[in-house]
Amino acid sequence: MVAFTEEIVDVGGTKVHTLKGGTGEPLLVLHGAGGNNGWLKSIDALADKYTVYYPSHPGYGESERPDWLETIPDMAAFYTWYLETLGLEGIRAVGFSMGGWIASEIAATCGHSFSKLMLVGSVGIKPNVGEIADLFIISPAQVLDLMFHDPSQAPEYQAVYGREFTPEEMMVAEGNREMAVRLCWKPYMHDARLTSLLARVNIPTRMVWGKNDQIVPVECGEMFNKAIKGSDLVVIDNCGHSPQVEKPDEFIKTALDFLA
Template identity: 60%
Template sequence: MPNFTEETISVAGGNLQVYKGGSGDPLLVLHGAGGNAGPRRYAQALAEKFTVYLPSHPGYGKSDRPGWVESMQDLACFYTWFQEQEGLENVRAIGFSMGGWLAAEMLSMTGHAFSKVMLVGAAGIKPNDGEITDIFIINPQQIRDLVYHDPSQVPEWDEMFGTDPTPEQAQQAEGDREMAIRLTWRPYMHNPRLPAKLARVSVPTHILWGENDNLVPVECAGLFHQAIAGSQVTVIPNCGHSPQIEKPDDFVQAALAFL
């Protein structure tokens, strides 16, 4: 199994925590609003083929929180800066949930960010029917209940959720949540101008969704597809908001086929 290391990289005047592992071409993985779960099974599998970079967004995990990062657009600016500095432009990327939104914002700003990109259960576009679930008025347990369609098929369940969080982990989660709020409170989890700006995207884009996503309605897969000409869509059946955790084998298969 590829060995992951934890590194600290100085970017834009602050420290960025990055898990890095594997070998091959770089693959940038952008986590969702809930925080960086580290190199889970899917990341280990991808690291067999790629050098996986899994940073904790500014304000998350052990990364610093620069005061100027107040919106998803600021975050996208931060990451294009990171890419330029680290020579990681024109790389493959996967964005999960809010990380998918982040990838989409970066795509809307520059053609140099990614060579291929996967948007997985991505936030960022407002559904026409229904709403993206408000995760800020429910507790972590309730969020988890909504994220996973069928917990019994989550291979890493015990490892991830088997024990109660330590006080440090709980405090970390609170900090992560604050950062998510800073970035996504208003308007909630979307940017009304994003669909129009995505028309410029010309890199291969794969939109992947769990069929039973209870957080970001699967309808949004179609909206991203409409916004990005030539994109392809895959919907994984019998699966919730996080296919990479709930059905890692199916997810990795789809990712490797595309990337």
């Protein structure tokens, strides 16, 4: 396992809790609406080749939220500041679910931020046929049920989701959920202008989707793929919304192939 450290990055007075580890060129990893799940196997594998920056978004976990930050475009603006603070530019980025939305917003509006972009089960585009599951109107336990196609094939499922949580962890999870509500309530998990803006993205981009994603339909992956020139879409069989947890080996392989 690659050693990682916990760092506080001060972005214009806002403290951002960041997990950092690995060696090599920098790689930004942006978590989904549920929050930062920590240094899992898939993150560790990325850190084997790259220096991974894995922040908790402002308003999530131990990271502060500046008063003005209310939307995903605000979040994108914030992260360009975060990158500038760290002296990072033209780096690789991976975004999971809502983190994919943030990453694609950055890529579309700030062309020099990233050199390669990978979007995993990303929200941000409204599907034409299906719907993005409403995660706010159901309980956290129901969200978890939707997230996995077959939890038994996720080696870290028990460690991450199957154990008893402390009251402090429950408070953090509730706070994370409230931050997701702040960012994504309406329009729910999408932005009507994103598809048009994605035409500006001119870096290598790969979408990765679980074929059995019950939260964000594969159709959304196809729409991202169509909107971004020269991109590709990798669909992983027998896999739900979080390939990095449910099928880590397949996820790692496709990620490392693409990012190399």
